[in-house]
Amino acid sequence: MNPVLTAEGLTLGYGADPVVEGLDLTVSEGEFTVVVGPNGCGKSTLLKALGRVNRPVAGRVLLHGTDIRAQRAKAVARALALLPQSPVAPEGITVRALAARGRFPYHTLLRQWSPEDEAAVDRALELTGTAELADAHVGALSGGQRQRAWVAMVLAQDTGVVLLDEPTTYLDIAHQYELLELFAGLHRAGRTVVAVLHDLAQAARYATRLVLMHGGRVVADGSPGEVLTSERMGEVFGLACDVVPDPRTGTPLVIPHERS
Amino acid sequence: MNPDRLPSRPPARRRPPVLRLGPVALPVGPRSLLWCALTLAAVAGAAVATLALGDLGISPARIPAVVAGAGEGTEAFVFDRLRGPRLAVALGAGAALGLSGALFQSVTRNPLGSPDVIGLGAGAGAGAAFVALVLPGTVPVPLGALAGAFLAMLVVYTATGTGLRHPGRLIVAGIGVAAMAQAFTHFVVSVMARDQAGVLSAYINGSLNARSWEHAAIVWAAVSAAVPLLLYLSGPVAVNEMGDELADALGAAAGRTRTLAVVLSVLLSAAAVAVAGPIAFVALTAPQIARRLSGAPGPNLALSALVGALLLVAADLAVQHLPIGEGLPVGIFTLAFGGVYLGYLLVREWRKGVL
Numbered sequence: 001m002n003p004v005l006t007a008e009g010l011t012l013g014y015g016a017d018p019v020v021e022g023l024d025l026t027v028s029e030g031e032f033t034v035v036v037g038p039n040g041c042g043k044s045t046l047l048k049a050l051g052r053v054n055r056p057v058a059g060r061v062l063l064h065g066t067d068i069r070a071q072r073a074k075a076v077a078r079a080l081a082l083l084p085q086s087p088v089a090p091e092g093i094t095v096r097a098l099a100a101r102g103r104f105p106y107h108t109l110l111r112q113w114s115p116e117d118e119a120a121v122d123r124a125l126e127l128t129g130t131a132e133l134a135d136a137h138v139g140a141l142s143g144g145q146r147q148r149a150w151v152a153m154v155l156a157q158d159t160g161v162v163l164l165d166e167p168t169t170y171l172d173i174a175h176q177y178e179l180l181e182l183f184a185g186l187h188r189a190g191r192t193v194v195a196v197l198h199d200l201a202q203a204a205r206y207a208t209r210l211v212l213m214h215g216g217r218v219v220a221d222g223s224p225g226e227v228l229t230s231e232r233m234g235e236v237f238g239l240a241c242d243v244v245p246d247p248r249t250g251t252p253l254v255i256p257h258e259r260s
Numbered sequence: 261m262n263p264d265r266l267p268s269r270p271p272a273r274r275r276p277p278v279l280r281l282g283p284v285a286l287p288v289g290p291r292s293l294l295w296c297a298l299t300l301a302a303v304a305g306a307a308v309a310t311l312a313l314g315d316l317g318i319s320p321a322r323i324p325a326v327v328a329g330a331g332e333g334t335e336a337f338v339f340d341r342l343r344g345p346r347l348a349v350a351l352g353a354g355a356a357l358g359l360s361g362a363l364f365q366s367v368t369r370n371p372l373g374s375p376d377v378i379g380l381g382a383g384a385g386a387g388a389a390f391v392a393l394v395l396p397g398t399v400p401v402p403l404g405a406l407a408g409a410f411l412a413m414l415v416v417y418t419a420t421g422t423g424l425r426h427p428g429r430l431i432v433a434g435i436g437v438a439a440m441a442q443a444f445t446h447f448v449v450s451v452m453a454r455d456q457a458g459v460l461s462a463y464i465n466g467s468l469n470a471r472s473w474e475h476a477a478i479v480w481a482a483v484s485a486a487v488p489l490l491l492y493l494s495g496p497v498a499v500n501e502m503g504d505e506l507a508d509a510l511g512a513a514a515g516r517t518r519t520l521a522v523v524l525s526v527l528l529s530a531a532a533v534a535v536a537g538p539i540a541f542v543a544l545t546a547p548q549i550a551r552r553l554s555g556a557p558g559p560n561l562a563l564s565a566l567v568g569a570l571l572l573v574a575a576d577l578a579v580q581h582l583p584i585g586e587g588l589p590v591g592i593f594t595l596a597f598g599g600v601y602l603g604y605l606l607v608r609e610w611r612k613g614v615l
Binding site (some may be wrong): 051052074075084101102157 | 501556
């Protein structure tokens with residue numbers, strides 16, 4: 001497997017108490033990696049560092065073998081896209097205009113729009129099922145539609161790697177699965193996807209590889225079945241539970257014990 | 261094709277609007293272009309009216325010849341000494357204020373994050389007054405305005421404790437900075453020019469009375485120098501509106517973009533204040549009007565500049581020809597109308613829970 005994104009000895013955060021310390025991780029081409037872990041374990045911080053948003057205190061991130069900080073920001077943004085947790089939709093922007101913002105890394109001073117931009121935006125709207133909403137204002141959309149519009153923006157960036165920071169938060173269960181199916185489709189179509197998710201059942205169901213973080217370190221890394229064991233749930237989350245196979249997919253499902 | 265067979269198809273997709281000029285391709289909508297053209301026409305109309313109205317007015321038929329330098333007698337005098345420089349300063353300062361406001365509001369992601377609301381204009385006015393009255397002839401007035409504007413900006417930035425992020429804090433800090441700057445201006449003017457109410461008003465509110473071609477040259481040089489930078493910044497500034505993380509992820513370097521935009525905004529405001537005084541609320545209202553006209557997100561730089569020029573020329577026309585007091589500084593007029601708009605914005609933002 002071709003390594004796409006590599007973290008080497010990554011330390012993130014400030015001062016004496018870093019959020020992430022000495023972390024090594026390699027994401028290979030075509031993986032759907034899901035990063036899970038308790039609140040404050042550093043998973044979002046790690047994702048931002050992988051996306052060139054956070055500057056590491058120590059260590060480095062390699063994208064296709066080259067330090068991400070040694071490459072031009074726009075060149076990185078043509079290979080790697082990041083959807084942060086709470087992006088801001090500019091007032092009065094339409095879905096199409098929002099998706100078009102994803103083309104920024106391809107623009108130059110005088111050439112700020114091209115037929116390729118056009119085609120990429122059309123494809124992104126198509127893939128996310130937002131083509132019918134293209135002229136709607138983002139502010140007027142439902143939560144699920146709005147999140148799909150943001151995903152359209154990220155897809156318009158037309159990158160091989162897509163990083164998603166808790167993309168299903170605040171959505172109802174139907175919209176959560178709708179989005180996860182969309183990400184699974186992107187993965188099947190050949191994109192490398194790295195997502196931070198809170199819901200372990202969803203993570204186990206869609207990930208080809210699960211990375212479990214705790215206290216700024218990776219404590220388990222492998223297939224969902226290898227990573228999600230009841231012992232680890234106890235160690236990492238302090239949760240007594242059984243792990244049973246999902247009746248539909250056979251992926252691990254965490255069933256907490258009641259506290260008596 | 262039989263339309264009955266296509267009931268569930270989505271409506272024909274509208275192409276994103278693009279302005280193409282040779283190798284240049286900019287995403288500018290037809291609605292923006294239309295309003296730019298209409299505003300430009302209105303600016304031209306107001307400019308002609310400025311030159312033509314009143315007792316000393318140049319007949320509209322003669323204006324092209326007079327502007328070209330073929331004027332004679334009174335009309336040449338009126339153009340060269342009285343109305344020409346005044347008009348040129350109004351156009352340049354209005355455009356500079358419109359651009360300055362558009363940049364600052366876009367960077368702070370809030371209409372209230374405007375140079376005139378946060379005390380930048382007042383700071384520039386204090387700097388200009390100090391240099392013009394206390395150190396006459398030693399330091400150029402524009403430098404004084406620039407120093408004052410940067411100082412005000414710096415105080416606001418540190419006083420909020422959160423930089424430019426929180427609009428509520430920006431406004432409160434801005435009120436304080438503006439009050440201090442105006443007190444300083446009052447002090448300087450009453451010590452140095454105690455008998456001249458007109459001078460005080462010009463430094464506190466801004467005025468276009470008795471402008472010269474040098475004033476026009478200063479503000480137009482600033483606006484022209486800003487154009488390439490504005491072209492460069494228009495893309496990153498628009499992307500920055502979506503939040504720092506996303507801007508960084510898109511390769512737009514959020515921090516650098518913000519710094520550049522703020523510095524350019526301060527420069528443009530200072531240039532306008534240096535030649536016309538701290539004229540209030542053009543920087544606040546022009547970008548807001550431009551946004552509503554174009555219906556487009558982003559900073560709407562070109563339209564903001566045009567609307568700013570139109571507002572200032574129209575306001576100046578009004579103070580010159582409405583029976584509300586001859587020689588009234590234009591800044592008092594914009595203050596009165598802009599204040600109402602600021603009130604409206606404050607209420608709206610408060611209801612939205614932003615403040």
